[in-house]
Amino acid sequence: MIGLVDLKRQYACYRQELERAIAEVMAEVSFVGGEKLAAFETALRAYVSGECRVAADKNAQAMRSDFHAIGCSSGTDALFLVLMALGIGDGDEVIVPAYTFISTGEVVALLGARPVFIDVNPDTYVIDAEAVSEAVTAKTKAVIPVGLFGVLPDMDAITAVAAKHNIAVIEDAAQSFGAKYNERRSCHLAMFGCTSFFPAKPLGGAGDGGAIFTTSTTYAHKLRCLLNHGQSQRYYHDAVGINGRLDTIQAAILNVKLRHLDNELKARRLNAARYDEQLDKNRYTRQLIPSNVISAYAQYSLCCESKRMRTVLIERLKKHDIGYGIYYPIPLHLQRAFKSYGYKKGSLPVSEQLAETMLSIPVHPFLTAAEQDRVIAVVNDRA
Template identity: 50%
Template sequence: MKINFIDLQAQYKRYEKEINSEVLEVMSSAQFIGGEKLNSLERGLASYTGAKHAIGCSSGTDALLLSLMALDIGVGDEVITTPFTFIATAEVVALLGAKSVFVDIDEESYNIDPTKIENAITSKTKAIIPVSLYRQCADMDAINAIAAKHNIVVIEDACQSFGATYRGKKSCNLSTIACTSFFPSKPLGAYGDGGAIFTSDDALAAKMRMLLNHGQNERYKHNYIGINGRLDAIQAAVLNVKLKHFEAEATAREEIGARYSDLLEDADVITPKIAEGNTSVYAQYSVRVKDREAMVAKLSTAGVPTAVHYPLPLHLQEAFADLGYSEGDFPVSEMVAKEIMSLPMSAFLSEAEQDFVVNAIKG
């Protein structure tokens, strides 16, 4: 049996006529930047999450960058985040000349541990970026309470959690600013790079809209030094179609993730734990195994693709050597990084395919 790690082909076939029609409308109109496709997407994203403003942009990375720029974060400032995430979370901090201050993760959720945040706060701390990793939201109420106490802004990195809920509220509407990614493999994925920023703060929304368009408030009048961070109309058209079907896909992902956990209950792996009050979109279905190399080899031989998100925490990456961290500083992140691996996952994974994966793990 051939199994795709993420079955984007099956998804396209399901929505092929709708997607082709929407994309051809963009081609016929020749309005490739901005326009009604983007406006429609932003309205849909805002409605879905409950945030007042949804702002389409060129990637999840640029969404994070624009958020920090809107807060005037730069040289001398500190941003607290997790070392167990994709590099973009801390990369954008470094690009602006600020400093990432890492805090270890909770062993069950793999998200930043709120009980360890306050000890990392200094007079230079300007923001906290909790990452809602893999599938579920970080403990945002606890994080927001700490931030409010110290007058710090929270930016939810929701690049893997669009569609998840936390205590009845949608990811991307849990803090002052939130960012998500529409990279093709995400639960809501475009056919290229794309992202969005969410906020209910009118002033921040207006500033970020200018920043993503070279700081313009109107054509050739620039209030700020900005970037070219626009989301193109073809990607917006694709996302409009997928957003219509997204809730059904999110439900399917949750059911498939729960079935994986049930089937793997007696296997020699640690399955994901979903916190009480949370729902998950399973951007990845990730398990922990003591001998990952052996498990990856066994599954590869059986024809089951896997991935590792992420094999080396950020504090041990050469790019962040100047921060002065060393091995042992964040033991939970380091342990999880050595054991974590992701299994095939999509809303279109059949029970037969899932059984095949599980049997390969147990075999």
């Protein structure tokens, strides 16, 4: 079997380092908060801000104090907490792409605000500033651009539209951690960046986890308070919050994996380049990656000519024991959960078309050349 991801191989590679890190947490019996979480947040901040490759403690002082990395319980909670901190709720609107994972819209609805779904660009599959601009109303409070499959939207253009209308920009970087836009890392492209450490993500833990990044010290304090039951000090609750903390054991595991992330991203990009070169261009369209963007290749996705052709390809992949993913079979505006907002089929045609034709194939960093040759032969129907 060639897996869409292969976390067993990853574990085999980093086993000693991981087991040492886990054993240290167990020996310290410090499972919530503590030094290991602080060290991971320091390393995260350094990585994303690009101040140094992987931070050692002494680097912490050298870092700009107005950029904050805050570990939390998941990518979903990261988005939820930022919306909470912004006070978004009943009567507010938040602009969200229709072609993304459910969380991006779910968090808006959970707070009683309305997700306003917009279509994505037919070439890049991410939202454009023009579409954001058209969707803004007097009720709009924020926009959540998503770095789908690891490719970043034009964040400067979106930020300019947002500034004009005085709305917040929250980057959903669950799939784009490690990607770059104009030499800047994903999560450092707006006032708020949110990512996920779900195991299959470019930086994945051994369970759920996430992080919030912000350039605002005021919001950083608020977010730390909200993710810890609104506590300013123990058992003194200034706001209604949640338990949204990142477990110390996850932080220790992620800190090990962060050290290997750039090598993994390099391997993903090499695999993607081979696919770009060798997959049949007459049969499949690929996601357009703008020249100022370096993708994290969370997924390598093919757009088939039709839904029927995708089904045929799936049958071939199954026959040859090759993993695949369909991200996502139903765009958000047509999900039953969001029925009450009244969107009709045909209203966001690009997202609807992509939902019928997209398919992701293995691009993970532990794919061997022989395995990739097999995937290429099967996808090109030459196996």
